[in-house]
Amino acid sequence: MTASIAAEDVPAFYEGAKFYSPAVGDANRSSVTSWLAGLLDRNGPVPLLKVESLAPETPCVSVCVLGSGSAMADLPPAGDEFEAAVRRIERLEQTRFGAIYPLAAATISALVAVVTAAQLGVPLIDADGMGRAFALIHHTAMHLAGVSPTPLAAVGPTGESVLVEVPSGPRADRMLRANVDTVGGWAALAAYPTTAGVLRRAALPGTVSRIANVGRLLLERTDPDRLVTRLGAITGCRRLARGRIVELEHLSRPSDVTIPAHPSSLVVEEIGDLERQLRIELRSEIVAVFADGALIAGAPDLMCLLDVSRGSLATLDSLEPGDLVDVLVTPADAIWYSPEGMRMVGLVSHGIPLAHPRRR
């Protein structure tokens, strides 16, 4: 078990975080990883604690990046945004947070949680709210457990900040989104102020150390078959099929209103005995995989494509017809397959009114 995160863990941490949000491109890679590695070099490793090892009354807050990753690459952080967001809530609540946890242990958000912990000099909790990345800030285990995301503070790269106090999680997301563009396209978010005692039942445990382990595997660059077996041991992931991309479909289709994304499809001809036609539905991530029209995996499962020739994860903006890919599916945390979880992040939320293959 990783007891702390040091500068040398950063590349693995980044790779693992990418595995759990495969849609995100690599635009921020070097700036964020070198920023974090520098911080850890100067301030020393950040302790990574199990939530049970903290006193139940310890105040905790989650952080994440709100908005678009490419906007963050265009307008890089000044460096104090996350610290400022946390301090803002500390002032409001008149408290001092004793630990930080990531809202989502995936994407750049997993890294900024380490950054914030290093800046504030507090430990990082080995737990998060999503276990992967979802689109909206109330798509969390804390929300399902009745923990309010507010008061929350969002600080943009311009130094401006927004403080939101609303009783309902979904309302908070709408109010924030209206402001993200104004403050610079992305914002540092501090939300879900609570205590370690609440997090013991409300957060998903072990998800931060998991991405570090996954990242180490991905960096080894072994052959795809062995990689999938090893990933399966840590994450429960398995290969649905191996095939060649034959078509990228960008159809203008009616999109659902809850999640901002442009629906499109990827058609893959399976290689092997079955030779099925796979259809991979894309929103801001892969939301469903059909084999010959039969649904074989869908949100909240985490689906990603492994570029077989390179032995690395393929991001959705780098796909080309002719690429040979493995379609991998990783089960999400169990809470997302509950009726409430499925309503929030399941297939229906992406406009696909079909029964999930795990619940048929």
Add this chain to the structure above:
Amino acid sequence: MSRPSTLPITLGELTRIEPLSDAVAHLFDPARPVEQVVLAETFDRLRRCPPHVLVVLHDEAATGGWSLAAALHLAWERNLSAVVVSRTVAGSSSAALAERLHMSLIVIDADPIDVALQLAGQVSAPAAARALRQARLAEQLAEQNGIRGVLGALNRELRPVSVALVLGEIVLAGQAAALTDRHPVKQVEVAVNAPGERSSARLVAAVPVPGLAVGQVESLLKLARPAVLAAWAQSRLDAAGRAAHEQAAFELLRHLSAAPPAGPGEAEVEVPSWTGELGWEVGRANRAVWLAPVRPSGVPSPEVTHLVRAAWQRGHAAWPLIAEGDGWLSWHSGADPDDTAALRRALAGFRDSAAAHALVIGVGRAHDGVPGLMRSAAEARLAAHVAREGGPTTVQWFDQVGASAALAWLPTTEIAQVADLCLADLMAARDRAALVQTVLAVLDCGGSLSQASNRLGVHRNTVLARLTRARQLGLTFEDPGQRLALHVICYALASLAAEESTP
């Protein structure tokens, strides 16, 4: 009039009439019956469809991408007949998936609700839908004015049924697959003859069973009968007119080439411009072909000429065919007199027809201009006479004939009659065939007994004995005054005997 069929309408029939006639249909099985039409706007509705339903996707079930793939899969699970979907939703991979699932996919441009309503009406009243189809076919047939056009329209409209117009066992037009019965098919035949006319021509259709209404196909064939008759009569009229035209034109050409040049400077006969109107090519290297029956029996009938023309001009519509004496003349013009590839291909293709009509073929040499054509025609005719010795389908090139061609012109029958009178003893002898053969061999071999015995495959003494007996019966070939006459008589008798022994 037979009772209209009340069998469920098939996919193939539906796609022939509005509103699906304009749609892009990827039909896996056109003979698949459609018992009901469902307008499905949710996947729940799809899941409740009974088998043999044609489903029109709409609204939620037709949002594109995954939805069509999922709908095709459900249709396959439910054993539905076909899926109809708007073009905005269907990509090329959807057609590929439909094919993989053996599911029929029909892509429409019109509004799905309107289409579903129209289809529901057609499926609930199959007889009315079929009547509509007959009307549509009648319209299409009325637009055609050739046999090929009529058969093409029939085959298009009746797919997957193949239809052919057959005379005897020969397919005149349409798909030859109509005569084969590889698949489980039922053959439907409709005789094609005008009132009071006896003809063996008929329309034959191979109908895949089970699935398609055989009675329906039969009534559609009957609907096509007047169109076939009209087109056929027209083509026969045209052919007769053209044959007369070509014959006259060739006769004129012959006169032109025979007339002496008008002035000392005009050694060449100019090619008249009207040959172009007939589609003829004259002027470059012309190589004539003479088609002739192996046993000439006067001027061939127009019907035979029609059939030979159809076979000869298959693929070479511009090559002329002129009825001339007891055979037909054609020619090929090219820039290179040595290039015979096209002609050889045509001859190979004509072989079956030559066998069917018991024809032999003579080919002349290539000569320039109109006089050259006439010369080549004479050579071809001579070669055809020589070819008769080889039996039907023999092709004789004049280059390979030489002076022996003269023998082909011998009136062998008349010479045999002379022999009957002059050599009565010989003609009465039972062994005359062997005697004639032996004398002919000895004369052919310039009197050499050993060569003759080799050629005949008998002992030299046998040859000697036969010659002695032949002399006693009047074949006194050592007499120089009689030798040529006896040689010719022996040749004529031997050729006649050879002809009689061939079937």
